[in-house]
Amino acid sequence: MTYADLTSAPILEEFDRRAEDVVYNGLGLRAIFRFAGVEDVSNRSGSTSASKGTLKVLKTDVPDPAYSDTAVINSETWKVMNKLPGGGMHTFKLAIERARGRVM
Numbered sequence: 001m002t003y004a005d006l007t008s009a010p011i012l013e014e015f016d017r018r019a020e021d022v023v024y025n026g027l028g029l030r031a032i033f034r035f036a037g038v039e040d041v042s043n044r045s046g047s048t049s050a051s052k053g054t055l056k057v058l059k060t061d062v063p064d065p066a067y068s069d070t071a072v073i074n075s076e077t078w079k080v081m082n083k084l085p086g087g088g089m090h091t092f093k094l095a096i097e098r099a100r101g102r103v104m
Helices: 003-018
Strands: 020-024 027-043 046-058 070-073 076-084 089-099
Touching: 003 027, 027 070, 046 070, 046 076
Parallel strands: none
Antiparallel strands: 020 027, 020 070, 027 046, 046 089, 070 076, 076 089
């Protein structure tokens, strides 16, 4: 057993404990979602709000993530805004923009 095996085992156990079912680009997988809040945004087309969150997925499940990938979490479709640095997992910043009570 290598050092990497010893250190990754507790991380994977924690991932398994906290993960929930999501759909990422049409593929069902397990991920850790964290809601970060709602931000009011005003632009030329009017007032909007953006729900923000983060999503952690195993790199083996999503080997080549891209901007604008989507994740369906609790029946809401979130858009990947960017990828944060990480080890054996990808961590993404997500957002949903809403205008006049609708998802854009």
